[in-house]
Amino acid sequence: MxxxxxxxxxxxxxxxxxxxxxxxxxxxxxxxxxxxxxxxxxxxxxxxxxxxxxxxQYRQVFSDAPFWQSIERVLLFGVVQVPVMLGLALVFALLLDSGLVKGRRFFRLAFFLPYAVPGVVAAIMWGYLYSPNLSPFTAVTATADLLSPTLVLWAMANVVTWIYVGYNMLIIYSALLAVPTEIYEAAKIDGAGAFRTAWSIKIPMVLPAIVLTTVFSIIGTLQLLAEPQVFKSFSSAVSSTYTPNLTVLNASSIPNFHLAAAFSVVLALATFILSFTFLKFTQRKGVQ
Amino acid sequence: MAAFKLPKYAAMLVMAVFTLYFLTPLWWLFIASGKKDGQVTEGHALLPDNFALGENLSDLFRYNDGIFLRWMANSIAYTVGAAAIGTLLAGMCGYALAKYVFRGRELLFNIVLGGVLVPATALALPLFLMFSKVSLANTFWAVFLPSLVNPFGVYLGRIYAAASVPDELMEAARIDGSSEVRTFFTLSVRLMAPAFVTIFLFHFVAVWNNFMLPLIMLGNERLFPVTLGLYSWNTQVNQHPELRALVLVGAFVSLAPMVIAFLSLQRFWRSGLGAGSIK
Structure with a gap:
C-alpha cells in the first residue's frame, strides 16, 4: 500500500x-x-x-555567573519539587485505586481542579496568600517570611506542586486502571497484602506513566517562568535573572537579541539533553 | 510489609486533608473577589461578609472601556481557534503515521517526538525575531499561528489511531470505493473521537496557559490574553491601588472557561489521559 x-x-x-x-x-x-x-x-x-x-555570545553565556546560578537554582528546585510532587501523585493514585477511599469521583475532580488554573493566576493567588500584609493565614506568615530569599524558591515550588499534583495523579491513576485485574487475584492467592501488591505489582506496572510525567516535569522545571515573573511583584528576593527563562527575557529587553538567542539555545539544549538522558537511562533499566 | 494494613479512616483522612489544600486557595479567591475595594484583610477570610461580588464584577467589566472582557475574548479566540485547528492537523498527521507505510515515516515521527522535548518557551524569542522581520510581531497572528503546532498531539494521535482504527475497516472502505481522505473524515474521525477530545483538551490547556509567547510578542494591551492582562495589572498595583480588587475578581472570573471545559468534558479526560503513557 x-x-x-x-x-x-x-x-x-x-x-x-x-x-x-x-x-x-x-x-x-x-x-x-x-x-x-x-x-x-x-x-x-x-x-x-x-x-x-x-x-x-556563547563565551559570554558561559562566563555569565547569574545565568549559571539560575540553572543551579532550577536544578535544586527540580531535585526537591519533582519527587515530592510525583510521590504525592503516586500515593493519591494508589489510594484511589486501593478501594479504601469512598467518593473517588469527588476527590479526583477536587485534586485535578488546580490544573485548570493558569500559572500566572495561581502565582498571583498564592502571592497574596504568602504576603504578610495581605494573607488571611497570619499565623503562618507571622512566623515564617515565605517571600524571603531563603524561602521564596520553596514558596514557588508549592505553587507548582499545587497546580500539577492532580494532573500527574490522573495520568498514573488511569494507567493503574489499565492493569488487568487477574494479576491482582493471582497476588491475592499468593497472600500478598495491599502494600505488597502496590509495591511489587502496581508501581512496576505504571512505571512508564511515571517516566512520562517525570520527563514533562523536568522540562517544566527548567522553563520556570510565570511563577517567578509574577513573584517579582511580591518579593524583592526574585531578581530579573532568577530563572534561566527570566534571563532570556531580561537579555531580550535590553535589547541584546543575539545574547538572548544564545541563552535560549543553551537552555533548550540543556533541557533536551536532560530529558533525553533520563528517557534513555530508564529504558536501559528495562522500562519500556 | 504484608502484615500491616492501612485502615480506611487513615486513607480518608489523607484525602480530606489534601482536599483542603487543593480547594482552600480557590475558595479564598472567591471570597476575596467579593471584598469591597480589594480590602482582603477586612472581615472574615474564608466566609462571605459584606459580600460585594456583583459590584466588583461591574467595576471589572467597566474598567478601561471593558478591557477585561476584551482580554477574555482574546484568550478564547487564541485558545479555541488554535486548539480546534491544531487538533485536526495533529490528528491527521498521527493517523498517517499510524496507518500508512511510507518512506521517511520513522524519521518524521522521531523529529516530531524531538519537538515534544523542545520547550515551547525556547521558541518564543526566535519566533519574536522572525515575526518582527515580517512586521507581524504585536499582532493577533503572532500568538495564534505558533499556537497551532502541537507535536504531543501527533504522538497521541498516532497511538490512538493505531489502537482504534482497524486495518480491515479501512480495507472494506477501499473496496466500497471510498477514497483514503473520505475514509478518514467519515469513518476514522468517528472512531478516533475520544482521542480528538483528549488532544483538544491538552492543546487548549497549553495555549490558555502559555505566558512567554504573548509576553514577548505583544505590546498592544488590546491584543493581550487574559493571563497577560492580569499579570500587567498585578505589576501596577502599587501605583494604582484600585487595581487590587480588579486583579482578584478578574483572576476569579478568568477561571470560568477552563473549569466549564473541564467539567463538561470530564468523561473524555478520564478515558484519554492515560493513553499517552501506554505504548
Whole structure:
C-alpha cells in the first residue's frame, strides 16, 4: 500500500508538517544563526552593524555567573519539587485505586481542579496568600517570611506542586486502571497484602506513566517562568535573572537579541539533553 | 510489609486533608473577589461578609472601556481557534503515521517526538525575531499561528489511531470505493473521537496557559490574553491601588472557561489521559 496512498499521506501530513517546520524547526535554526552574530559599532556613537561573531555570545553565556546560578537554582528546585510532587501523585493514585477511599469521583475532580488554573493566576493567588500584609493565614506568615530569599524558591515550588499534583495523579491513576485485574487475584492467592501488591505489582506496572510525567516535569522545571515573573511583584528576593527563562527575557529587553538567542539555545539544549538522558537511562533499566 | 494494613479512616483522612489544600486557595479567591475595594484583610477570610461580588464584577467589566472582557475574548479566540485547528492537523498527521507505510515515516515521527522535548518557551524569542522581520510581531497572528503546532498531539494521535482504527475497516472502505481522505473524515474521525477530545483538551490547556509567547510578542494591551492582562495589572498595583480588587475578581472570573471545559468534558479526560503513557 506504499505507492498507492502517496497523495493521501501527503494530504494528511503536509498541513502539520509545514506549520511544524515554520514554527518549530525554523525558529530553532534561526536562534542558532542569531546567536552567532554580534552588534558592532564604529566608535562609541557610530551606527550599529550586525557582524558574524562566531562563538562570542556563547563565551559570554558561559562566563555569565547569574545565568549559571539560575540553572543551579532550577536544578535544586527540580531535585526537591519533582519527587515530592510525583510521590504525592503516586500515593493519591494508589489510594484511589486501593478501594479504601469512598467518593473517588469527588476527590479526583477536587485534586485535578488546580490544573485548570493558569500559572500566572495561581502565582498571583498564592502571592497574596504568602504576603504578610495581605494573607488571611497570619499565623503562618507571622512566623515564617515565605517571600524571603531563603524561602521564596520553596514558596514557588508549592505553587507548582499545587497546580500539577492532580494532573500527574490522573495520568498514573488511569494507567493503574489499565492493569488487568487477574494479576491482582493471582497476588491475592499468593497472600500478598495491599502494600505488597502496590509495591511489587502496581508501581512496576505504571512505571512508564511515571517516566512520562517525570520527563514533562523536568522540562517544566527548567522553563520556570510565570511563577517567578509574577513573584517579582511580591518579593524583592526574585531578581530579573532568577530563572534561566527570566534571563532570556531580561537579555531580550535590553535589547541584546543575539545574547538572548544564545541563552535560549543553551537552555533548550540543556533541557533536551536532560530529558533525553533520563528517557534513555530508564529504558536501559528495562522500562519500556 | 504484608502484615500491616492501612485502615480506611487513615486513607480518608489523607484525602480530606489534601482536599483542603487543593480547594482552600480557590475558595479564598472567591471570597476575596467579593471584598469591597480589594480590602482582603477586612472581615472574615474564608466566609462571605459584606459580600460585594456583583459590584466588583461591574467595576471589572467597566474598567478601561471593558478591557477585561476584551482580554477574555482574546484568550478564547487564541485558545479555541488554535486548539480546534491544531487538533485536526495533529490528528491527521498521527493517523498517517499510524496507518500508512511510507518512506521517511520513522524519521518524521522521531523529529516530531524531538519537538515534544523542545520547550515551547525556547521558541518564543526566535519566533519574536522572525515575526518582527515580517512586521507581524504585536499582532493577533503572532500568538495564534505558533499556537497551532502541537507535536504531543501527533504522538497521541498516532497511538490512538493505531489502537482504534482497524486495518480491515479501512480495507472494506477501499473496496466500497471510498477514497483514503473520505475514509478518514467519515469513518476514522468517528472512531478516533475520544482521542480528538483528549488532544483538544491538552492543546487548549497549553495555549490558555502559555505566558512567554504573548509576553514577548505583544505590546498592544488590546491584543493581550487574559493571563497577560492580569499579570500587567498585578505589576501596577502599587501605583494604582484600585487595581487590587480588579486583579482578584478578574483572576476569579478568568477561571470560568477552563473549569466549564473541564467539567463538561470530564468523561473524555478520564478515558484519554492515560493513553499517552501506554505504548
Amino acid at each position: 506504499t505507492k498507492r496512498h502517496f497523495s493521501a499521506v501527503l494530504f494528511f501530513v503536509t498541513p502539520f508538517g509545514v506549520l511544524f517546520a515554520l514554527f518549530y524547526l525554523v525558529p530553532i535554526i534561526y536562534a542558532v544563526v542569531q546567536s552567532l552574530y554580534t552588534v558592532e559599532r564604529k566608535g562609541t556613537f557610530g551606527p550599529a552593524t550586525e557582524v558574524f561573531g562566531g562563538l562570542v
